[in-house]
Structures are given as C-alpha cells and as structure tokens.
Amino acid sequence: MNNKYTRMDRIILNINNIFLFLAVLVVLVPLVYVVLASFMDPTVLLNKGISFNLSDWSLEGYKLILENDAMLKGFINSILYSVGFAVVTVVVSLFAAYPLSINGFVGKNFFMTMFIITMFFSGGLVPTYLLVKDLGMLNTIWAIILPGAINVWNIILARTYFKGIPYELHEAAKVDGASDLLVFFKVVLPLSKPIIFVLAMYAFVGQWNSYFDAMIYLDNPNLHPLQLVLRSILIQNSTDPGMISDQLAMAELKKLSEMIKYSSIVISSLPLIVMYPFFQKYFEKGVMVGSLK
Amino acid sequence: MQELTKAGSEQDMNIPLQAEKQATKRMKKLRYIRDNYFLYLLIAPAIILTIVFKYIPMYGAIIAFKDFSTIKGILGSEWVGFENFIKFLSSPNFGTIFMSTLKLSLYGLILGFPIPIILALMLNQVRRAAIKKNIQLVLYAPNFISVVVIVGMLFIFMSPTGPINQVVTMLTGEPIGFLSDPDYFRSIYILSGIWQAAGWSSIIYVAALANVDPELHNAATLDGANIIQRMIHIDLPALKPLMAVTFILGAGGIMAIGFEKAYLMQTTMNLPTSEIIPTYVYKVGLQAGDYAYSAAVGLFNSVINVILLIVVNYIVKKLNEGEGLY
Numbered sequence: 171m172n173n174k175y176t177r178m179d180r181i182i183l184n185i186n187n188i189f190l191f192l193a194v195l196v197v198l199v200p201l202v203y204v205v206l207a208s209f210m211d212p213t214v215l216l217n218k219g220i221s222f223n224l225s226d227w228s229l230e231g232y233k234l235i236l237e238n239d240a241m242l243k244g245f246i247n248s249i250l251y252s253v254g255f256a257v258v259t260v261v262v263s264l265f266a267a268y269p270l271s272i273n274g275f276v277g278k279n280f281f282m283t284m285f286i287i288t289m290f291f292s293g294g295l296v297p298t299y300l301l302v303k304d305l306g307m308l309n310t311i312w313a314i315i316l317p318g319a320i321n322v323w324n325i326i327l328a329r330t331y332f333k334g335i336p337y338e339l340h341e342a343a344k345v346d347g348a349s350d351l352l353v354f355f356k357v358v359l360p361l362s363k364p365i366i367f368v369l370a371m372y373a374f375v376g377q378w379n380s381y382f383d384a385m386i387y388l389d390n391p392n393l394h395p396l397q398l399v400l401r402s403i404l405i406q407n408s409t410d411p412g413m414i415s416d417q418l419a420m421a422e423l424k425k426l427s428e429m430i431k432y433s434s435i436v437i438s439s440l441p442l443i444v445m446y447p448f449f450q451k452y453f454e455k456g457v458m459v460g461s462l463k
Numbered sequence: 464m465q466e467l468t469k470a471g472s473e474q475d476m477n478i479p480l481q482a483e484k485q486a487t488k489r490m491k492k493l494r495y496i497r498d499n500y501f502l503y504l505l506i507a508p509a510i511i512l513t514i515v516f517k518y519i520p521m522y523g524a525i526i527a528f529k530d531f532s533t534i535k536g537i538l539g540s541e542w543v544g545f546e547n548f549i550k551f552l553s554s555p556n557f558g559t560i561f562m563s564t565l566k567l568s569l570y571g572l573i574l575g576f577p578i579p580i581i582l583a584l585m586l587n588q589v590r591r592a593a594i595k596k597n598i599q600l601v602l603y604a605p606n607f608i609s610v611v612v613i614v615g616m617l618f619i620f621m622s623p624t625g626p627i628n629q630v631v632t633m634l635t636g637e638p639i640g641f642l643s644d645p646d647y648f649r650s651i652y653i654l655s656g657i658w659q660a661a662g663w664s665s666i667i668y669v670a671a672l673a674n675v676d677p678e679l680h681n682a683a684t685l686d687g688a689n690i691i692q693r694m695i696h697i698d699l700p701a702l703k704p705l706m707a708v709t710f711i712l713g714a715g716g717i718m719a720i721g722f723e724k725a726y727l728m729q730t731t732m733n734l735p736t737s738e739i740i741p742t743y744v745y746k747v748g749l750q751a752g753d754y755a756y757s758a759a760v761g762l763f764n765s766v767i768n769v770i771l772l773i774v775v776n777y778i779v780k781k782l783n784e785g786e787g788l789y
Contacts, residue, residue, distance in 0.1 A: 176689065178689045178690075179689050179690050182689065182690045182691055183588060183690065186585050186588045186589075186690075187589070189585060190585050190586070190589065190598055193582065193585075193598075193602065194598055194601050194602065196658065197601055197602055197604065197605060197658065197662065198601060200616060200620065200658075201604070201605075203626070204616060204619075216624065219626060219629065261508075262508050262509050262512060263509070265505040265506065265508060265509065266505065266506045266508070266509030266510075268502070268505055269502035269503070269505055269506045270506070272502065274495075275499075275502060276492045276495045276496060276499075277496075277503075281506060281510065284510070284513060285509075285513060288513060288517040288518075290769065290772075291521060291765065291769075292517065292520065292521065292765070293517070293519070293520025293521040293522070293523050293524045294520065294524055294744070294758060294761035294762060294765065295741075295744055295745060295748060295749070295757070295761055296526070296744070296748040296749070296754050296757045296758040296761060297519075297520040297521075297522075297523030297524050297526065297758060298516070298520040298523075299748075299749060300520075300523060300526075300533075300754065301515075301516070301519055301520050301523060316512065316516065317516045319512055319516075320509055320512040320513050320516060320517065325509065349501065350499060350501045350502055351501050354501075354505070375607060378609070379607070379608075379609035379610065379611075380609070380723075381609075381610070381611055381723070382722065382723050386745075386749055397609055397611045400609075400611045400612065400615065401611050401615075401727065403615075404611065404612070404614070404615030404618060404619075405611070405614060405615055405618060405727055431615065431619055432619075435612050435615060435616065438609075438612065439608065439609075439612060442607050442608075446604065446607055447600060450599075450600060450603060453603075454603075454666055457663075457666045457667060
C-alpha cells in the first residue's frame with residue numbers, strides 16, 4: 171500500500187497527521203481538563219493545577235451539585251421541555267411534510283412559499299415576545315415549546331425523505347383499498363424511522379442546550395431549565411446561599427463555588443456525552459440530507 | 464372580410480370555453496380537496512403555528528413605526544413614521560454598536576470559513592477508516608456543548624486565577640484581563656466559535672471529497688503530481704460549489720449574528736466591543752421596555768441583512784461563473 175506514495179508524499183502525509191493530531195489535542199485538552207478538575211480538591215487545583223495524586227482528589231463538587239435543589243429542578247425541567255419540544259416539532263413537521271411530498275397535492279406551492287418566507291423574514295424579538303405575552307403563555311411550558319416548534323428546515327428534510335420512499339408502495343396500498351390515512355400511518359411512517367430519529371435528536375439537543383427562550387419567557391425560577399441554572403452558577407457566579415452551610419467562611423464559599431463549576435458542567439453534559447458516540451452517525455446523516463435539500 | 468368575422472366568432476366562442484375550463488379546473492381542485500381532506504388536516508397544525516408565531520409577529524413589527532403603548536395596543540397606538548429609526552441612527556451608540564456587530568461577524572466569517580475546508584482536506588488524506596472515524600468523533604464533539612457551558616469554560620480558563628493566566632503570570636508576572644479588556648472580546652469569541660464549530664462544519668466537505676472520482680487522483684499521481692498538487696487541482700475544485708453556497712449563507716447572515724453567546728460573554732468592562740445589535744435590541748426592548756424603539760432596531764438589522772444576502776449572492780455569482788445561490 172505504502173509503495174504507492176513517493177517520498178515527498180510520505181513527508182506531506184506525516185505533516186498532515188501531525189496537524190490532525192494537534193487539532194484533536196486542541197479539542198480534547200479543555201474537555202479533559204474540566205472532567206479532571208471536577209474531581210480535584212479546589213485548594214490543590216488553585217495552587218498546583220491538575221494532580222494525579224489520588225489524595226488530592228475529592229467528590230465534594232459532585233456531592234454539592236447533587237444536593238442542589240435548583241440543579242435537580244433544572245434537570246427535570248430540561249427533560250420535560252426537551253422531550254415535549256421534540257415530540258411536538260417532530261409530529262408537526264412529519265404531518266406537514268407528507269402532503270407536501272405528494273405529487274398533485276393542491277396548494278403545495280402556496281403552502282411551501284408560506285413556509286419558506288419565514289426562513290428569510292421574521293417579526294423579530296419584541297413582536298414575538300409581545301405575542302407570547304398576549305397569548306398568556308409567559309411562565310408556561312407552551313412558551314418554550316410552541317413558538318419554535320415550526321421549523322421549516324425539518325419540514326424540508328422530512329419531505330425529501332418521504333419523496334425517496336418508492337411510490338409503488340403507496341400505490342400498492344391504495345390498490346388494496348387503504349386510505350391516505352392508512353398509507354401515511356401504516357406504510358410511510360414505519361419506513362421513516364431514521365428521519366424521525368434524526369429530527370427528534372436534533373430537536374432534543376437543541377432544546378437541551380438553549381437558554382434564551384427560557385430566559386425571556388420564564389421568570390419563575392421553579393420553571394428554569396438546566397441551562398439557566400448553569401448560567402447562574404458559571405457566569406453570574408451566584409451560589410445559592412442555602413446550598414452551603416452558614417458557618418463556612420467567605421473564602422471557603424468561593425472555593426466551593428469554583429468547585430461546583432466543574433462538576434455542574436460534567437453533570438449537565440452527561441446525557442449528551444452518553445448519547446453522543448452512539449448517535450453521531452445519525453446527526454451526521456441529518457447534516458447530509460439537509461445539504462442535499 | 465369573411466375570414467375576419469370567422470376569426471372573431473371563434474374568439475367569441477373561446478371566451479365561454481375558457482371560463483368553463485377554469486370552472487372545471489376549480490371544480491377539480493375542490494373535489495381533490497374534498498377527497499383528500501385528510502392531507503389538509505395533516506398540514507393544518509404547521510399552518511396554524513406558522514400563521515400565529517411567524518406571520519402575526521411580522522404584522523406586529525409595524526410597532527416600529529408607532530408610538531407603541533401596551534395599553535393602546537398595536538392598532539390603537541399612533542403612527543410616528545420613521546421616528547424610532549431616526550432615534551437609533553442618530554443616537555451616540557449607533558456607530559459603535561453597528562461597527563461592533565459588523566466586525567465581530569465579518570472577522571468570524573473570514574477566519575472561520577477556511578478552517579473546516581482545510582480540516583476536510585486533511586481528514587480526506589487519512590487512509591485508515593477506523594482512525595478517521597475516531598478523529599471525527601472527537602472533532603465533532605464540541606458542537607454538542609451548550610453555549611452556556613462554552614462561555615462558562617471560557618470564564619474558568621481565562622479568569623485572572625484560571626489556568627491560562629497561571630501560565631501568563633509565571634511568564635510575565637501579571638495576569639491578563641481577557642474577560643474585562645474589550646480588545647480581547649472579539650478574538651475570544653471568534654476562536655472559541657471555531658473551536659466549537661469547525662469540526663462539525665467540515666462534514667459536508669468531507670462528504671463531497673468522498674465523491675471525488677479516485678481515477679482523477681490515480682491519473683494525476685501517474686503524471687507525477689504530489690498530494691498538495693492534487694489537493695489544489697482536484698479536491699479544491701470539487702469543493703468549489705459547496706464553498707460558494709456556504710460563503711453566501713455566511714455572508715448573508717452577517718447581521719443575523721446570534722445573540723446568545725455575545726450576551727453571555729458580556730461584562731460591564733468589555734461592552735465597547737461586545738455590545739452588538741441583537742443584545743442591544745434585547746436590552747432596550749425586553750429589559751427597559753422600550754418596545755417600539757427596539758422593534759425598529761431589530762427591523763433595521765433585518766433589512767440590512769436581506770440587502771447583504773442579495774449583494775453577496777450577486778458578487779459570488781459574478782466571481783463563480785454564474786453559480787450563485789439563486
């Protein structure tokens with residue numbers, strides 16, 4: 171195999187591999203650092219950095235974070251919002267995509283134009299906020315789920331996928347006397363598991379990682395998703411005073427607040443870290459289908 | 464003369480015929496809708512959501528031209544023409560905010576655009592599939608980290624006592640105020656953006672390279688071309704159409720830069736560079752409650768964006784032998 175390459179080529183390939191290795195390091199080092207730091211005693215971390223001496227390790231950060239009410243509530247809320255959002259957006263997209271995939275569907279161009287216009291023009295932040303407010307959806311789960319549920323990109327992806335299902339399958343079912351309803355639920359949907367999966371994963375991850383809608387629509391801290399709790403821990407530096415008993419001195423408090431930063435990052439990313447290696451190829455597929463239009 | 468009347472009478476005949484045709488066409492459509500009402504039920508939720516959450520806010524954007532008060536409502540408020548726009552354009556902040564938005568986006572596009580392409584070209588040279596898969600697994604991972612965690616990590620790493628400043632202090636004796644100094648904001652924003660997105664953005668290029676005919680490479684190798692030459696003369700031209708599309712979309716989105724990361728990275732000290740139009744819209748609109756003014760700023764931004772998209776598409780079309788986005 172290697173004989174194919176000239177000496178010049180082999181030098182270039184080695185340089186290529188070195189650069190790729192460096193790219194991998196650049197991505198990995200910060201991530202590994204955070205994971206290791208989450209297990210460190212904060213005093214050691216501050217003075218010596220990462221240590222591989224087991225006596226310098228501590229699970230205190232995880233203990234604090236798991237005892238934290240806000241974090242637990244945020245976790246539950248995030249699961250609720252992400253699952254709810256994924257279900258609604260996937261169902262709406264699949265339902266809309268099926269008629270649009272049928273040749274001769276009367277009104278196809280009209281509906282398609284109507285959807286595509288929204289990709290280029292939007293009312294903007296303030297009018298959308300005022301609408302959600304007028305609908306009485308502030309501080310409800312609907313403010314998180316409904317405004318973003320219509321995703322034209324998803325509709326286009328699903329429509330492309332449906333078009334790829336051989337038309338003979340529809341015809342055969344129709345000849346057997348099946349209605350559109352039966353064809354859709356018994357023929358098309360069972361064949362569409364991959365695209366359903368891809369859309370659902372994208373929706374879930376997108377919602378899990380977002381904070382903006384929750385920040386503007388949800389005032390009530392009991393409704394806050396994980397990302398908003400994280401924001402107060404990581405960026406606003408506010409530690410819930412109830413979390414750490416009063417006797418602890420200020421310095422200790424600061425140390426602990428540093429400590430829970432790392433463990434909160436790890437805990438909050440856990441669902442995605444666990445899912446990621448298994449689902450990576452599906453996510454990749456989503457990008458591919460999308461780029462083909 | 465006879466022919467003329469004949470033609471005339473034929474035309475007279477055609478008019479009712481056409482009307483009839485149209486009527487039957489309409490009948491056909493109506494019958495189709497009646498027979499396939501289920502299809503319309505399926506698409507209905509999407510249509511309703513689109514009208515309510517996309518089109519009604521578009522209508523609501525007219526508050527940008529009004530002296531809006533929540534008590535009077537959208538219709539009841541008085542028209543003020545372009546007053547809100549003039550207020551923004553003549554405000555002392557306008558120049559700074561506009562330029563901050565433009566620079567942040569533009570530098571991000573220029574620096575961020577080539578890196579996924581280079582990554583894809585390099586990945587394409589890795590022969591062993593298993594190694595390639597693992598490298599991709601690592602490079603794609605940051606894409607799934609939330610923006611809150613990314614900014615949280617930046618704050619940890621770059622804080623005056625963080626690991627980066629520990630090294631800096633060791634070398635120079637003094638920590639650098641990465642997070643408070645406005646001069647560092649753009650670099651940190653853009654580089655961390657590349658760290659997060661470059662791998663993921665390379666996917667489409669990697670796929671396009673996989674479709675390049677290996678015969679082209681074999682022939683070039685026989686002619687004595689080395690890897691770099693083949694990259695330049697075979698791989699890059701294969702990526703050109705994709706590059707054009709990505710660039711147009713990126714350039715067209717320059718003013719549509721996201722709010723989420725910039726807002727999180729803002730500290731009171733770095734505002735001179737970190738205050739961009741979207742964060743400004745949020746602050747004056749939802750935090751200060753100046754709805755009409757904020758809507759005007761948002762609308763101004765969208766209009767510039769649409770113009771940019773058209774202009775960039777035109778330029779790329781010219782440079783790219785007629786191949787643009789549309």
